[in-house]
Amino acid sequence: MQDTDAIDRTILSILSREARIPMKSLAGRIGLSRSATTERVNRLERAGVIRGYRADIGQLDDGQIHAFLLLTLKRTPSLDVLDHLAGFSAVRKVSSVSGQLDLVVEVEVGSINGLNELRDGISAMDNIEDLTTSIVLRRDIERS
Amino acid sequence: MQDTDAIDRTILSILSREARIPMKSLAGRIGLSRSATTERVNRLERAGVIRGYRADIGQLDDGQIHAFLLLTLKRTPSLDVLDHLAGFSAVRKVSSVSGQLDLVVEVEVGSINGLNELRDGISAMDNIEDLTTSIVLRRDIERS
DNA sequence: GGCACATCCGGCATTATGCCGGTTATGCCG
DNA sequence: CGGCATAACCGGCATAATGCCGGATGTGCC
Numbered sequence: 001m002q003d004t005d006a007i008d009r010t011i012l013s014i015l016s017r018e019a020r021i022p023m024k025s026l027a028g029r030i031g032l033s034r035s036a037t038t039e040r041v042n043r044l045e046r047a048g049v050i051r052g053y054r055a056d057i058g059q060l061d062d063g064q065i066h067a068f069l070l071l072t073l074k075r076t077p078s079l080d081v082l083d084h085l086a087g088f089s090a091v092r093k094v095s096s097v098s099g100q101l102d103l104v105v106e107v108e109v110g111s112i113n114g115l116n117e118l119r120d121g122i123s124a125m126d127n128i129e130d131l132t133t134s135i136v137l138r139r140d141i142e143r144s
Numbered sequence: 145m146q147d148t149d150a151i152d153r154t155i156l157s158i159l160s161r162e163a164r165i166p167m168k169s170l171a172g173r174i175g176l177s178r179s180a181t182t183e184r185v186n187r188l189e190r191a192g193v194i195r196g197y198r199a200d201i202g203q204l205d206d207g208q209i210h211a212f213l214l215l216t217l218k219r220t221p222s223l224d225v226l227d228h229l230a231g232f233s234a235v236r237k238v239s240s241v242s243g244q245l246d247l248v249v250e251v252e253v254g255s256i257n258g259l260n261e262l263r264d265g266i267s268a269m270d271n272i273e274d275l276t277t278s279i280v281l282r283r284d285i286e287r288s
Numbered sequence: 289g290g291c292a293c294a295t296c297c298g299g300c301a302t303t304a305t306g307c308c309g310g311t312t313a314t315g316c317c318g
Numbered sequence: 319c320g321g322c323a324t325a326a327c328c329g330g331c332a333t334a335a336t337g338c339c340g341g342a343t344g345t346g347c348c
Contacts, residue, residue: 015199019163022335036296038336049201055159056195068241068248070214097212097278104212104278134241134248140226141238166304166336177328182305184326 004049007032011040012049019053066136067115069122071103072129084125090118148193151176155184156193163197208252209279211259213266215247216274228269234262 004012010030014021027037044050073081077096085091085105093106105122109115115133123131148156154174158165171181188194217225221240229235229249237250249266253259259277267275 012199012201016201017196017198019197019199024335033297034336035298035338039295051200052161053163054161054198054200055156055163056198057156057160057193066239068239093283095210095212095280096282097280099276099278101278104280132243134243134245136239136241136248138240139237140240140247141230141235168304176326178305179307179329180327 004044008040008044008049011037011044015041015050015053065109065112065115066139067107067109068134068136069103069105069107069119070101070130070132070134071105071122072100072131073102074127074129076102078127081125081127085122088118088121090114148188152184152188152193155181155188159185159194159197208254209256209259210283211251211253211280212278213247213249213251213263214245214274214276214278215249215266215272216244217246218271218273220246222271225269225271229266232262232265234258 007030011026014026014029023038023041024034026041027034030037032040041050071081081103082094085094085103088107090107090109091105092108093104095104096102097104107115107118109118115135119131119133122128151174155170158170158173167182167185168178170185171178174181176184185194215225225247226238229238229247232251234251234253235249236252237248239248240246241248251259251262253262259279263275263277266272
């Protein structure tokens with residue numbers, strides 16, 4: 001999975017901005033034939049370098065609430081906690097981080113009440129030392 | 145921009161996961177003709193609801209470092225700080241949040257040194273009360 | 289040299305797209 | 319009520335993109 005050359009990086013940078021570009025156009029930009037380009041993209045997908053293609057939705061949901069949950073664990077790492085978190089559909093992203101914190105959890109819920117239930121469900125796990133909730137008031141910058 | 149009905153929401157949820165799906169297949173899934181579906185998608189794009197399509201790149205290079213910078217400001221809000229942050233290409237996402245913190249900044253740098261320079265550049269701004277850095281050690285969960 | 293392997297190219301049948309005319313549903317107003 | 323404008327939908331045809339494959343080229347190895 002470490003065999004990404006300069007051409008692959010060009011492909012990734014183009015696809016990360018214009019995921020719906022036809023393979024033929026992509027091929028034209030990088031100076032390869034269509035079939036070679038397609039093969040490279042397929043390889044990147046199979047290797048897991050490209051995980052998928054997403055539409056970038058601009059503030060879809062006035063009703064949606066985004067928040068960061070900053071978790072400190074009693075013992076780390078904790079697969080239990082990760083499994084549990086994965087069970088909540090509201091959980092969008094979980095990152096293990098260095099420092100005082102242990103996990104940064106990004107969530108997306110339909111209501112404050114949903115957020116409260118989520119908090120309760122998470123803090124009920126043993127092995128949770130501390131849970132700080134920061135509701136996203138505004139998304140100031142978001143890139144690709 | 146507020147005229148998104150149930151069908152539009154279905155379209156968005158599908159495209160947010162499978163941005164490269166052919167319009168014909170999308171039409172099949174939502175039970176409309178291809179041309180009606182295409183027209184809806186075009187409208188969503190023109191209205192700015194769909195901002196673009198991105199390939200989801202999984203841990204592109206081992207050389208890339210992701211981190212959360214947790215900022216507390218002296219005075220809030222601060223357009224200066226946002227403008228300044230926007231000037232750093234390493235800055236991927238900035239969210240204004242409630243609570244003790246003020247801003248959650250997600251960054252992506254090529255090296256620890258780059259992270260240090262970024263920290264220095266940010267903490268040099270007046271109006272920064274506190275800056276906590278949490279380097280992402282691992283991405284445990286990431287959804288669409 | 290001869291071989292395996294990876295990468296590339298081009299062509300052809302199939303599939304998707306862009307474009308446009310035509311149909312239906314709805315609301316408005318004389 | 320009838321006429322009219324508008325929005326949203328459908329289907330068809332020419333064009334463009336895709337999937338699939340055989341074959342060429344380059345590189346390392348025995």
